[in-house]
Amino acid sequence: MTKMRVRFAPSPTGALHIGGVRTALYDYLLAKKHGGTFVLRIEDTDQKRYVEGAEDYIVNALKWCGLEPDEGPGIGGDFGPYRQSERKDIYQKYMQQLLDNEHAYYAFDTAEELDAMREKVKAEGKHSFQYDASTRMMMRNSLSLSEEDVKVLLENETPYTIRFKMPENQEVTVNDLIREEVTFQTNELDDKVLMKSGGLPTYHLANIVDDHLMEITHVIRGEEWLPSTGLHVMMYRCFGWEDSMPKFAHLPLILKPAPNTYVTKRTKDQFTESFAAEFMKSTDLEISLEDVKKIVAQVFSNPKDIQSQLKVGKNDDGKKKAVKAFLKSAMYGKLSKRDGDRLGFPVFPLSWEGKSEADSFVGFKEIGFDAKAVNNFLVFLGWNPGTEQEMFSMKEMINAFSLERVGKSGAKFDYEKARWFNQQYLMNKDDEKIAEELGVLLSEKGLGANEAFLEKVAAMMKERVHFIPEILESGYYLFEPIKSYDDKTIQKRWKPESREKMNLLAATIKGIMSFDAITIESAVKQFMEEQELGFGEVLPILRLAVSGTTMGPSVFDIMALLGHEETVNRMTASYKYFDGVIVE
RNA sequence: GCUCCUGUGGACAAACUGGUUAAGUCGUUGCCCUUUCACGGCAGAGAUUGCGGGUUCGAACCCCGUCAGGAGUACCA
DSSP, rough: OOOOEEEEEEOOOSSSSSHHHHHHHHHHHHHHHHHHHEEEOBBBOOOOOOOOTHHHHHHHHHHHHTOOBBBBBBTBBBTTTOOOGHHHHHHHHHHHHHTTTSSSEOOOOOOOHHHHHHHHHHHHOOOOOSSTTTTTGGSSSSTTSOOHHHHHHHTTOOOOOEOOOOOOOEEEEEEEEETEEEEEEGGGOOOOOOOOOSSSSSSHHHHHHHHHHHHHHHHHHHGGHHHHHHHHHHHHHHOGGGGGEEEEEEEEOOOOOOOGGGGOOHHHHHHHHHHHHHHHOOOOOOOHHHHHHHHHHHHHHSSHHHHHHHHOOOTTOOOHHHHHHHHHHHHHSOOHHHHHHHTTTBBSSSSSSSSSSSGGBBBHHTOOOOOOHHHHHHSSSSBOOOOSSOOOHHHHHHHHGGGGGBOSEEEEEEEEHHHHHHHHHHHOHHHHHHHHHHHHHHHTTTTTOHHHHHHHHHHGGGGGOOSHHHEEEHTTGSOOOOOOHHHHHHHOOGGGGHHHHHHHHHHHHHOOOOOOOOHHHHHHHHHHHHHHHOOOHHHHHHHHHHSSSSSSSOOOHHOOOOOOOOHHHHHHHHHHHHHHHHOO
C-alpha cells in the first residue's frame, strides 16, 4: 500500500478562517493516524486576491495549533515547489496535454462579451448562461472558429483562456468518503476555464495537477467544493489518472450560530441597532436609518421566529425586501469573517492586522484561548468519537479520529461551547504555567508580581474564569488598589452602629502574627464569637473592604495573598469610603 | 431557475447493517456545597426524529412524495 499523503491547500487571500483550521486539523489527524505525510501547499494563483502576509499567517496559525506540516514552502520535501505561483511551467505542460487530446480548447471571448451574453440570456427570461456543449459553438473559440482564424488570433497574441471541453452524455460519480456516491450528469456541468488569460491556471487545473504530481492520496476540503468535484473527477479521467485519483472527503460546513441564540428579548434592541447600521453601510438605496430600524425591529419582534419573519411578504416594497435579504445573508449560512465582529467572538486563530480597522480581527489566541482547547472544540465541529469522551489530547484525537465518523450536516458555531472547553483546559493547567503567562500579561500592563504570588493567584482564580487574561480583570484588586466598590451591597451591609465592632475587627486582624489564610480565618471566627456577630454581618463587609466586590475567592485567601499591611490599610481606607456611601 | 448536499430537544450530537420508555455534552431551571462568585455534586424541564404517505409484527433508520435550509452556478479559491 502506498503511503498516505494528505494536503492542506489554503489560498493566501487573508487570515486563515477557523473553518480552514478545522480542515487542517482533520488533514493532520488523518495523516498522523496512518503514519502518512501532511503537506502544506499554497494556492496563490489569483494575483488579484493575493494578500501580503497571509502566507506567514497561515504558517504561524498552523504552528500555534500544533499542526506543523511535514512538507511545504519553507520546509521542503520531494514534491516542491509548494507554492503554485512557482509551478507555472508545470501547468503549461499539462494544459498542453489536455489541448492535444482535445479535452480543452482556446476561448477568445472577452469578459465583456461573456457579460453581455449573460445579460442577454437573462433578458430572454432564461435562467442563466452556461458555457457548455449546447452553447460553445456560438462563442468565439477554437472549436467554433476555423483553424486558420484560430492560428491568426494566436499569432496576434489575442488574449485567450483555455476551457475544459466537458464531454456530453456521461455520468461521473464521486465516491466521497463522507457522502458516499454522488453522481453528476456531464450535461449539467459547464466548460470551466482552466487557464486564465494571464497564463496562470485556475484552481481546477492547478489542484488536479498538483494533487497528482504530489501523490496526494486524500483530499479533505469543505462541502462548497462538492459541486465542482464532478469536473475534477472528469479531469482525472481525461488526464488518464483516474486509477490513482485521490479519495475525496467533503466536510460539512461550519455555519453561523442560530439567530435565536443571540437575538433575545434582552438583546434585540442592541442587534436592531447594529444590523441596521451595517445595512446602511452596505446599501446605496435611499432609505433612512430610522426606516431600516423599523424593518429590522419587526423581523426581531419575535426572536424565536426570525426565520419566518424574514420571508418576503406580498406587500413588501423594494426597500423592505432589500433589508430582509441583507438580514438573511447576515444571519444564516456559512460562518464568515464578518460574523466575529457582528456577534462578538473570534473566527480566526490569530489576530490579523489588516489595512483598515474593518479588516482587522482578534484571534482565539489573543483572547486567551489555549490552542489545545481550540483543537478540542474544532474537532467536534463535524466529527464525534461515538463515545462519551469529551476531552481529547492531540494524541487521543489522532487515535480516535476517522473520516467515517465525520457527519454530513452543517455544524453551527457555538461560542459558548468553545468557552467551556477553554475553561476545562484552564482548570487542568499547571499553576506554574498560568503564572508564567500572567507575568507576561502583567508586565504588558506595566505591573508586576513575583512568581510565587502569581502561582497562588492562578490556583485560586483559574476555575472562576474562562481565560487567563480574565484573571487580571476580575481579580485586578490582587495587583492594584481597589478601583470601584459594590455600593449596593455596602448600603445593605454597612451599619454605622456596628462601626465600633468593625474597628475592633480591623484591630484584631492587625494583631494576627502569622498571616496565612487558616490563621486569619480562625482569628475572624473567634472574633465573631466573642462579639456575638453572625457571618452575614462580618464576611460581606470584610470582602468588600478588601476587594471592593462581593464575588471572588475565599476572603481569607485574598487577605493572605495581599499581606498583612495591605489588608489592614485597605480595611481602614474602605471603612471611610463606606461611611461616605451611607451618608449619600 | 438549475445542479448537488443536508434536515434528531435552544446548540452539538449518539443510536453499528430497522428491535424495549430516542444516549451523552453545552446551555437553561431548581437544590446541595460556599453565608460571595466559580468549580463540583444532585435533580428537572426541553423531541409526536422537517412534514405526509407507504413497506413491516416493528421505522430516526428502507421506499415514494413534499417542505425547509445550505452550497455551487466567476478568467475566486
